[in-house]
Amino acid sequence: MRRPFVLFAIGVLALALGALAPQAALAHERRTVAGYTFIAGFMNEPALAYYPNALDLRVQDAGGQPVTGLEQTLRAEVIVGGGAQRRELELEPAFNQPGRYFGYFIPTLPGDYTFRIYGQVGGQQVDESFTSGPGRFSAAEDPAELQFPRQMPTTIDLQQSLAERGQGSSNDGLVALALGIGAAALAVASVDAGLRVRDAMQRRGS
Incomplete structure (x- = not known):
């Protein structure tokens, strides 16, 4: 499933x-x-x-x-x-x-x-x-190369940062999961906002 x-x-x-x-x-x-x-x-x-x-x-x-x-x-x-x-x-x-x-x-x-x-x-x-x-x-x-004004860390960057902070820490998995969920939510929100802006522009142009 x-x-x-x-x-x-x-x-x-x-x-x-x-x-x-x-x-x-x-x-x-x-x-x-x-x-x-x-x-x-x-x-x-x-x-x-x-x-x-x-x-x-x-x-x-x-x-x-x-x-x-x-x-x-x-x-x-x-x-x-x-x-x-x-x-x-x-x-x-x-x-x-x-x-x-x-x-x-x-x-x-x-x-x-x-x-x-x-x-x-x-x-x-x-x-x-x-x-x-x-x-x-x-x-x-x-x-x-396209991000401005701040560059967003990738999931690989986040994993490396967690590994450096503590090898095998039981909290690392929870933090990584939270970061992943947060990143996914941000991506969905960004897409939704972009679609709303595009639809508004299309309505104004029609």
Whole structure:
């Protein structure tokens, strides 16, 4: 029960953050695979480390029509460190957008990411890897470079600080949990406030 809820929460945050971003063309890699067009990249770009995001995959047939039902026949992985670390992503069809699929996760390191997509499309075996880079899609950026006027500590920074204050302290786990809950609440509040501002601006412009 816990994993579906976590994926749902990450998905809601990722979609909300995407709604706040300027509606510019996303940098995705496009290639032909077994007669189909695959378009892959991050859902939210520029991608920021420590913020909810997702693999954004779109598949079209030779006539440019969206291919549906691929969540049943395709699998996906996110890979970092040249293959040193990988995690399977659960592909979910995008609501009211046929042929588009999301695989939600939170990138926790700045740098390049690879999305591996494998399985079957139209009865044909496929196994393709899409890696961030120039002319493809953006790498995950360190959010500290964009924060102003103060930089917010990451969860890794907080964990290191707790470890330095006391090895094995029974209170550390409670403090870490409280910090995590506080950070999540702040993120949700920020997204909600941003959506309210955006809606107000849209009403004023209409």
